[in-house]
Amino acid sequence: MTGELYDPVAGLLNLGIAIVLVAVVIGLLWLKKLGLEKDLAVAVARAVVQLMAMVVIIAFIFETGNLVLVTAMLLFMMAFAARISAERAEKLENPFWVTFPSIAAGSGLIIVILVISGVIPMTAEYIIPLGSMAVGGTMIVCSLVLNRYFAELSSNRSLIEAAMCLGADNEEAILPHIRQSVRASLIPSVDRMKSLGIVILPGAMAGMLIGGVNPLWAAEYQLVIMFMIFSSEALSALIAVTLVKKNFDINRL
């Protein structure tokens, strides 16, 4: 799609082909008894419904250009991402209150800095798509870091207890495992940056190239996006472990 007239028949046909392809994959998973087919079918249905509903809302916000609505939209995205990520931290009493501040502060702070400094224009057309990339990235990293944190603590319980018995306070005892959790959660982001341009032509840049934008400008903007997402992700991982470690109790491992 290059900004020419949108043909709804061709659009629905394309979507239909993609859905048939996913249906074939779901069938294969069912045949192989991998137990993923139900989750995947629900995820596909949700993706279609959610994206279509979102398009209607986004089109309205773009139309009004109201920055309060833009902020509300981003906050809604953050809350939704936090709810999904909270499922990875079932061991916490109120996981949402760990994931929401991590995602909101991690992505929100970077978006605000980039908007104030003028790197991102203060318009809905820029803030919503770029913000959603940051929120999406922080959601994944937040889920990864919490998942790894709990796995690290329970598989290293004896080491943590040994450190505490030798005079370590809670934070000192779990510090090596916190570091390991943060490191592991950022591996996909670091690998993505390492392979940028060679293995991966990121979505935004690919879209701009297809849209006929100057490749140098597209690459420059892609780097801004990439660094923004990575900064948000790293910040979010650090906030998540800072919040979650306060609840540490050796007797609850």
Added chain:
Amino acid sequence: MNIESPPLLSVSNLGVSFSGKTLFSGLSFNIDEGELVVLTGPSGSGKSTLLKCLNRLVAPGSGSIMLRGADISSCDPAVVRRYITYVGQIPAMFPGTVAENLSYPFSFKANRGLGMPDFGEILREVGLSSDYCVKNASRLSGGEQQRVAIARALALSPRILLLDEPTASLDEKVKIVLEELIVRLNRDLSMTIIVVTHDMEQAGRLSGRILNIGDEGPGEGQ
């Protein structure tokens, strides 16, 4: 017991419950400096939990624990653990060499003021040569690891050493070596030691004061 100073450790009316089930209650006893106390009792009677209460890994539901007259519940847990050091059933080795395992606790805030002892000498006290300093701790045998765990605790010069079934996962031969080590540490270094065991023959060999926390409640043996 010196009548002018309080006992080294004084436990009064201690009780612990988990999920509404009482593990033990009304437990009271004193331990004097340089004593070797063997804590016995059936499985599930709370022997390990009692040790963990003594170094504040577990908070008791009732009662008090005094170290030289000071209530440990009002002290920094990290500092309490430096004075009352617990060595678990299965020795947990930190990544790295034996020397790194011995020096690691000195990086903790609660231990920063302590001088680092001669690790070769500490290892000799537990029956290992100083050559062990450079060995990878995770590749040692179970008995060697247990001795390194004891050396690691001794390096902090604790007032009381808590040993939770230290020979549970070891074969008979190594078990005897470790029992001799415990007796020697108590006799030669005047180290106050509390050892948990469910093996009454071992309790006899250790020849310390037996403290039983069986079903019928706390009682003194021997």
